[in-house]
Amino acid sequence: MSNTALPREAELRTWASRGIEVEGDVLLTRMPRLQAVVAGGEQPAFATLRCWKDEQHRCIVDVKVQMTLALECQRCLSHCELELVTQSSLCVVWNEDSTKQLPSGYDPLVAGDVSDLHALVEEELLLALPAVPMHDVGECEDVSRAFGDLAIEVDEEKESPFAALGALLTMPEAGDDKG
Ligand SMILES: [Zn+2]
Secondary structure, three states: OOOOOOOOEEEEEHHHHHEEEEEEEEOHHOHHHHHHHEEOOOEEEEEEEEEEOOOOOOOOEEEEEEEEEEEOOOOOOEEEEEEEEEEEEEEEEEOOHHHHHOOOOOOEEEOOEEEEEEHHHHHHHHOOOOOOOOHHHHHHHHHHHHHHHHHHHHHHHHHHHHHHHHHHHHHHHHHHHHH
């Protein structure tokens, strides 16, 4: 976490020429697509961007993002906290056609003159989200609750015949007392 907000906009090609590095926070409320699919996130995302040019004069942005999010566990439907940590090397390209010539290790970032860094961070986090978020087995509420319900049902079945018998035995005595 830092106390600095990540800049919203960047001219990444210029930044790459100058070797600019930035880091800062992005609030969940600045990432509406992410906010729509998670249960919450108390702390903002923390992102580090390092812009540079490789030997082929390509503009590269190394992005690291870290964020702890609350997701809905798909087993017990309560919230589970998950720390996402992402790391990518993005190559800034003008259009989809240019993405075919990229060497492996680079992911394409199709961008005009100005890029929205908050959207970039959001995209990184969306890609890192698990398809089926779940607690670890030991921490999942549903597992313990299922066993708990089972135990209660067994106890009730055992107790009920005795309770009925007890009621039958006490009834004549109650009658004798009155008579
Ligand atoms: Zn769970």
